[in-house]
Amino acid sequence: MIHHPRPNPIAFSIGPVDIHWYGIMYVLAFALFIILGRVRIRTQPHVQAQGWTNSDLDDMLFYGMLGVVIGGRLGEVLFYRPDYYFSHPLEILQTWHGGMSYHGGFIGVLIAMALWASKRKRNLLDVYDFIAPMVPIGYACGRLGNFINAELPGRMADPSLPWAMEWPGITDHLVHPSPLYQMLIDGILVFVIMWIFARKPRPRLAVGALYTTLYGCARFFTEWFRVPDWETHVFGLPITSGQVLSLPMIVAGLIMLFWAYSSGNRQPAHA
Template sequence: MLIHPLPDPIAFSIGPLAVHWYGLMYLVAFAQFVLLGRLRIRQPHIAAAHWKREDLDDMLFYGVLGVILGGRLGEILFYNPAYYFSHPLEMLAVWKGGMSFHGGFLGVILAMAVWSHKAKRNLLDVYDFIAPLVPLGYAAGRIGNFINAELPGRVADPSLPWAMIWPNVDNLPRHPSPIYQALIDGVLLFVILWLFARTARPRLAVGAMFVMLYGCARFFTEYFRTPDYEVTFAGITISAGQMLSLPMIVIGAGLLVFAYRKHRA
C-alpha cells in the first residue's frame, strides 16, 4: 500500500525567506496561463478578434488578484468561517494552503469584469478567451494541496492499487483525492475544453462549457474526498464542494443553451 511521503512544504529558503511548494504551484499556474494564452492568440478565430500579448499580460495581473483574494475569502467564508474568525491572523497565512476554487472563480469573474471595462472588451468574449487557460492552473494548485498533505480522500478499499495512507490523518487506506481532482477536474477538463475552443463558437459558449463541465467534474470527484462538511436534503447527503458545484452545473448548462439559441436566432 502507498504511503503519503509528507514532503517538506518548504521548497527552499533564502536567508529568512522560506519559499513553499504551494506558492510555487501558483507560479506554475500563472506561467501556464501566459504560455497557453500565447498559443490561443495564434488560433485564427482568436487572432481575428485582435487579441494581443499585451492583453494577456494585463489580464494576468487582474486575474492574480482575483484568484488570491477570491480564493482566500472563499476558503474563509464557504468552508471554515468559525476557525478563521477565531484565528484572524491565519486569514493571511496563504502559504499554508487553504484556497477555495469556487471563491477564486468568483474573484476572477469580478476581476475580468473590471479589466474588460478598462480595455473596452466585451466581457463575454473575455470569459470565452480565458476559460481554456484555467484547468491546468487548477491542476497545479491541487498538486500543491497534495504536497501539503491537504484534502485527504475518503477511506478506500485496501485492495485498491493506489490506496494511500496519510500518516498525518490516520493509518487507514484513503483515496489520493487531490490527484484525482488534478487529473479529472484539471487535465481532463483542459483537454476537452481546449479541443472545443479550437474553432469559433457562439459568444459565451466556451465560458459556459467550462462552468458546466467543471461543476460536473467537481461534483464527481468530491465523492472521493473527505468532505469539509456535509448536509442531508430529502434523504440525499452532499458535501460542501458538491453544494457549490450544483449551481455551476445548472447555470453553465443554461448559458450554453442560451448561447447556441441566440447564435441561431
C-alpha cells in the same frame, strides 16, 4: 498500498524567507496561463480575428492574480471555515499554508475580469471565452500543491485498491488520494476537453459556459472521494460542501450553453 511521499512543504529558503511548494504551484499556474494564452493567440485564427494580443494577456494576468488570491482566500474563509478564521484572523493572510477555495477564486476572477473588460472596453463574455481554456491547468497545479501539503485527504479506500494511500495523520485506514483525482479529472481532463473545443469558432459564451458546466460536473463527481469540509442532506441524500457549491455552476453553465447556441450569438472580430 502507496505511501504518501511526505515532501517538505518548503521547497527552499532564501535567507529567512521560506519558499513553499504551494506558492510555487501558483507561480506555475500563472506562467502556464501566459504560455497557453500566447499559443492561442498565435495558432488560432478566430482568436486572432478578435484582436487579442500578448499585451492584453499580460495585463489581464495581473487582474486575474488578484481575483484568484483574494477571492480564493475569502472563499475559504466564508464558505468552509468561518468560525475558525474569525477566531484566528491573522491566519487569513497566511496563504502559504494552503487553504484556497476554488469557488471563491472563480467568483474573484469573474469580478476581476469584469473590471479589466470595462477598462479595455471589451465584452465580458468574450473575455470569459478567451480565458476559460487556460484555467483548468492552473487548477491542476493548485491541487498538486494540496497533495504536497498533504491537504484534503480522501475518504476511506478499500485496501485492495492498487493506489490506496497511507496519508499523513491518518493511521487507522488507507484513503483515496483525492487531490490527485481532482488534479487529473477536474484539472487535466477538463483542460484537454476545453482546449479541443475552443480550437474552433463557437457562439459567444459557449466556451465559458462549457467550462462552467464541465468543472461543476467533474467537481461534483470527485467530491465523492474526498473528506468533506462539511456535509448536509438533500432529500435524504448526503451532499458535500463542494457539491453544494458546484450545483449552481452546473445549472448556470447549462443555461448559458442553451443561450449561446439558441441565440446564434457569434463572436465578432474585434474592431
